[in-house]
Amino acid sequence: MPAEANKAVSPLSWVIITGLGFVLFVGAAVTLMIFSNKSANMSAQVYFFLLIFAALIASGFLFGALKAHAKYSGQLHNGTLALGGPAVIFCLIIYFGLKLSPTADSFDIKFIVFADESKNELVDGGVLKVLFNKPDSARVENGTVIFNDLPASLLGKRITVTPAVAGYYRQSQQVTIPLDGHTSIELHLKKKPDSLKVSGLVVDIQGQPVPDVLIVLADGQYKTNADQLGNFILILPIKDGTELPVRVYMGKKLRFNSTQIFSSKVPLTLQLNKL
Structure with a gap:
């Protein structure tokens, strides 16, 4: 002892x-x-x-x-x-x-915006609109949006988030703000299919408009007719700058057969061959 x-x-x-x-x-x-x-x-x-x-x-x-x-x-x-x-x-x-533990008066919230469900691609550009106690918005940069100095009373609350990003559907989502005020919120946007509005004019060898001819694109996948002034408009599920084969028929006779570059900014001019 x-x-x-x-x-x-x-x-x-x-x-x-x-x-x-x-x-x-x-x-x-x-x-x-x-x-x-x-x-x-x-x-x-x-x-x-x-x-x-x-x-x-x-x-x-x-x-x-x-x-x-x-x-x-x-x-x-x-x-x-x-x-x-x-x-x-x-x-x-x-x-x-x-x-008596201290509680923060405000917090920051971070959104991570993905282009799809696979999380392989982040969205860059556009705006994220969020309805807190009042509407707010911020730009999406490298897939990230941060809102600063939000009141602590929003923790655990459900809010409405609406993405406004070119090429994606504008669908509002309901999300819950994490109680810890630190966990990021993931958003997954739905991409719109490619769409291109193309206009053009069909003319003869002298440059005069040719009405009512049949325009066939991509070996028959897309078809339309020129109007009385030789104009036509097509909305195609393709990207700007895509090349497609184009044929123009007057009756049953093939009068134009060539590959064209499609753009929403530059109208096509299809000049028919001589008979």
Whole structure:
């Protein structure tokens, strides 16, 4: 027993140990707040870590320096539990620390906008319109949209999000803002099929309009007729700049057969061959 008593840590040593712990606690708190995303706000994870640290320091000081202790007496199920000193302080610090934990007044929310369900392609360009307490919008850049300084009252609430991106359907979506205020929200847009409006004019060898001829594209996949002034309009499921074979029939006679480049900006002029 005397040998064991000599090995025991003295109250002064406990004071020094817990004092150093307190200094480390203050240093950790300051460092974590400085290097957090917002120096004015402390994340829940950081706060909980510091809370446990503070509770352990207080309990260690009471147990080692003041010789306070907890005691249990009685049988396993029918006994009475008598708690005192460090055990009570530890529990009280944790309890009141969680009850009085800081809550952020505002938060930022990040949307990740994908071009499809596979997450292989991000949308770049366009605008994301969001109905919070009032309408708001921001540009989509490299698949990302961030709204800053939103009120904490929106956490866990459902909001309406409407993408306005060229080439994609403008479909509103209902999403729920994560309670933690940190998790990104993924949006998956539905791409419109390629569509190109093409106009043109059919003329004869002298450049005069030719009415009522049949225009056949892509070996018969698309057909239309010129009007009385030789004009025609087609809406095709192709991209701008696509090349397609074009044939023009006057009655049953083939009068034009050539590959053309289709563009919504440059009308086609199809000049018929001589009979």
